[in-house]
Amino acid sequence: MAEALIECVPNFSEGxxxxxxxxxxxxxxxxxxxxxxxxxxDADHNRSVVTFVGPPSAAVEGAFRGVAKAVELIxxxxxSGEHPRIxxxxxxxxxxxxxxTLAECAALAQQLGERIxxxxxxxxxxxxAAARREDRRRLENIRKGQFEGLREEVRSNLDRxxxxxxxxxxPTAGATVVGARxxxxxxxxxxxxxxxxxxxxxxxxxxQSSGGMPHVKAVxxxxxxxxxxxxxxxxxxxxxxPVHAVYEAVCREAAALGVEVAGSEIIGLWxxxxxxxxxxxxxxxxxxxxxxxxxxxxxxxQL
Amino acid sequence: MAEALIECVPNFSEGxxxxxxxxxxxxxxxxxxxxxxxxxxDADHNRSVVTFVGPPSAAVEGAFRGVAKAVELIxxxxxSGEHPRIxxxxxxxxxxxxxxTLAECAALAQQLGERIxxxxxxxxxxxxAAARREDRRRLENIRKGQFEGLREEVRSNLDRxxxxxxxxxxPTAGATVVGARxxxxxxxxxxxxxxxxxxxxxxxxxxQSSGGMPHVKAVxxxxxxxxxxxxxxxxxxxxxxPVHAVYEAVCREAAALGVEVAGSEIIGLWxxxxxxxxxxxxxxxxxxxxxxxxxxxxxxxQL
Numbered sequence: 001m002a003e004a005l006i007e008c009v010p011n012f013s014e015g016x017x018x019x020x021x022x023x024x025x026x027x028x029x030x031x032x033x034x035x036x037x038x039x040x041x042d043a044d045h046n047r048s049v050v051t052f053v054g055p056p057s058a059a060v061e062g063a064f065r066g067v068a069k070a071v072e073l074i075x076x077x078x079x080s081g082e083h084p085r086i087x088x089x090x091x092x093x094x095x096x097x098x099x100x101t102l103a104e105c106a107a108l109a110q111q112l113g114e115r116i117x118x119x120x121x122x123x124x125x126x127x128x129a130a131a132r133r134e135d136r137r138r139l140e141n142i143r144k145g146q147f148e149g150l151r152e153e154v155r156s157n158l159d160r161x162x163x164x165x166x167x168x169x170x171p172t173a174g175a176t177v178v179g180a181r182x183x184x185x186x187x188x189x190x191x192x193x194x195x196x197x198x199x200x201x202x203x204x205x206x207x208q209s210s211g212g213m214p215h216v217k218a219v220x221x222x223x224x225x226x227x228x229x230x231x232x233x234x235x236x237x238x239x240x241x242p243v244h245a246v247y248e249a250v251c252r253e254a255a256a257l258g259v260e261v262a263g264s265e266i267i268g269l270w271x272x273x274x275x276x277x278x279x280x281x282x283x284x285x286x287x288x289x290x291x292x293x294x295x296x297x298x299x300x301x302q303l
Numbered sequence: 304m305a306e307a308l309i310e311c312v313p314n315f316s317e318g319x320x321x322x323x324x325x326x327x328x329x330x331x332x333x334x335x336x337x338x339x340x341x342x343x344x345d346a347d348h349n350r351s352v353v354t355f356v357g358p359p360s361a362a363v364e365g366a367f368r369g370v371a372k373a374v375e376l377i378x379x380x381x382x383s384g385e386h387p388r389i390x391x392x393x394x395x396x397x398x399x400x401x402x403x404t405l406a407e408c409a410a411l412a413q414q415l416g417e418r419i420x421x422x423x424x425x426x427x428x429x430x431x432a433a434a435r436r437e438d439r440r441r442l443e444n445i446r447k448g449q450f451e452g453l454r455e456e457v458r459s460n461l462d463r464x465x466x467x468x469x470x471x472x473x474p475t476a477g478a479t480v481v482g483a484r485x486x487x488x489x490x491x492x493x494x495x496x497x498x499x500x501x502x503x504x505x506x507x508x509x510x511q512s513s514g515g516m517p518h519v520k521a522v523x524x525x526x527x528x529x530x531x532x533x534x535x536x537x538x539x540x541x542x543x544x545p546v547h548a549v550y551e552a553v554c555r556e557a558a559a560l561g562v563e564v565a566g567s568e569i570i571g572l573w574x575x576x577x578x579x580x581x582x583x584x585x586x587x588x589x590x591x592x593x594x595x596x597x598x599x600x601x602x603x604x605q606l
Contacts, residue, residue: 298356298400
């Protein structure tokens with residue numbers, strides 16, 4: 001049987017100070033059996049995304065070490081950026097890659113949340129497959145009002161209070177959202193315009209919550225450093241709603257508004273199937289089949 | 304050091320009789336250490352392409368067994384199809400995949416050619432990196448006039464005579480072209496028209512030999528079974544001239560002639576890099592890098 005493998009993709013609210021980001025990454029990578037896959041920082045978003053994998057216990061330990069370092073280094077009262085956030089360690093999803101189920105990852109998320117509250121005194125919300133309340137499956141619901149708004153609201157509104165700990169947020173580190181989910185495709189499309197309203201209109205037209213494409217979440221942002229508006233998206237089921245279909249929908253909506261797409265970018269690591277399906281689609285391949293690549297067919301290598 | 308691995312992609316002039324094709328494939332697959340990757344038959348082309356890999360000596364042995372079976376089963380005097388051919392076993396290229404050079408594959412091609420002539424009395428031409436004459440590097444030059452024309456020409460024209468054996472062609476199996484080359488992308492684009500002249504015009508405009516794109520060979524064909532014209536191509540260096548660039552060029556030329564592209568198809572197996580580069584191109588990816596997939600970064604699996 002295959003060894004169980006989890007991917008963890010924590011998002012931290014620091015994308016401008018390389019030393020702080022590196023300290024967080026180092027804390028994660030110091031965990032035995034954790035295998036670092038990627039890290040990306042965005043100065044406009046003021047956010048960093050770290051991707052690592054490991055067996056279940058190592059993945060949970062690595063996630064905890066990263067959260068602890070972020071809580072130590074990031075002060076949300078001094079932080080701002082284009083990307084909404086409620087915590088220094090903002091979101092920590094556990095993703096089943098192989099040999100483990102989504103439900104098992106959801107149970108591990110509970111353990112991780114307990115450690116974060118018990119040891120760091122940062123209250124925790126649980127989302128997606130780890131949600132304790134149906135209305136908290138969606139990250140947007142939990143993050144409404146961001147750090148500044150939520151910190152006030154938890155004083156009086158019972159309904160907004162953390163699932164674990166609190167009720168007050170941590171004074172500098174806010175709260176952390178821990179969860180379990182399928183592989184998520186974070187995907188941004190940049191527009192040849194500085195008009196953020198165009199990006200917001202397109203986001204509204206394509207996202208599921210306002211009647212657009214299933215499994216698509218989207219917001220419109222301005223990338224100040226590039227003076228370009230951006231449709232920033234999360235695709236929560238790339239097999240049902242492929243990346244190329246989303247790309248074409250954004251191109252269509254942009255064209256209808258008289259704007260051209262400048263380019264697109266991947267955040268984190270994509271499964272190979274995304275590339276294969278996109279190439280097959282754009283090349284109008286009549287005989288495409290997954291697993292039909294040269295590399296898939298080679299005999300196992302002798303070392 | 305990595306074990307040397309060769310890919311061999313023999314083309315046989317039989318694409319309509321599944322029993323004959325299977326007998327040839329079985330002959331190849333009976334070779335120890337040969338690993339069959341794919342087989343495709345096309346009834347319009349009346350041609351089958353088999354793809355297999357193996358260590359050098361196994362690959363040569365497998366190729367020889369396939370050629371011998373084709374010589375036994377295919378009678379070119381009774382065979383016709385859309386695809387040009389001079390032999391029952393028409394073309395046998397050896398492709399270096401890893402741990403071996405193109406020059407070493409060219410030397411193995413000479414050995415294979417000797418075995419074909421000595422044992423089967425089928426004369427041999429050498430092409431691409433295995434060519435003994437500069438003007439025979441290109442397969443088209445060797446195959447000019449096809450079986451029917453070449454069989455007459457070798458009687459009187461010294462310049463057309465085989466590199467090995469002959470001068471007369473084998474009465475039913477013609478001649479076999481053996482060679483060594485880089486990975487070749489066989490790629491067909493089907494048009495929404497039965498007008499073969501449109502396909503021929505497009506082929507002329509995009510192929511290198513008439514001033515088009517480098518590393519592109521192209522002919523226009525009619526697929527009788529589908530009543531569609533087809534631009535049938537070989538791309539001999541996909542890193543220099545990517546598949547997506549060729550696809551777009553054909554779309555442009557077709558549009559200029561008022562015709563739409565119906566679809567495209569892969570023959571044989573493609574390297575993964577083709578899909579990645581195409582997806583990155585069509586999605587206008589700003590931060591694409593080869594080897595940036597999730598699967599590339601996973602730690603080696605423990606069995």
